[in-house]
Amino acid sequence: MSDVTITPRKNGPYRVEGPIKLVDPEGNAFTVNEPVIFLCRCGHSGNKPFCDGTHKTIGFQADTKAPTTAATE
Numbered sequence: 001m002s003d004v005t006i007t008p009r010k011n012g013p014y015r016v017e018g019p020i021k022l023v024d025p026e027g028n029a030f031t032v033n034e035p036v037i038f039l040c041r042c043g044h045s046g047n048k049p050f051c052d053g054t055h056k057t058i059g060f061q062a063d064t065k066a067p068t069t070a071a072t073e
């Protein structure tokens, strides 16, 4: 079981909770001092990879749901 939980928020960012290490493409670590961070999912943040709230002003729409399995016999 993972200690990290990633939750796509409705019409918003990825909420990431748990002990994480976030690095750039060269492997340099971002300073993450919070137990929960929000990563941009809309692609319009001015502070990528973090969400800066821009998704609200651009009307970003995404309601990601995990697939559920129907009970079958």
Ligand code: FES
Binding pocket: 012, 013, 014, 039, 040, 041, 042, 043, 044, 045, 046, 050, 051, 052, 053, 054, 055, 056
């Ligand atoms: S998801 Fe918030 S700015 Fe992109």
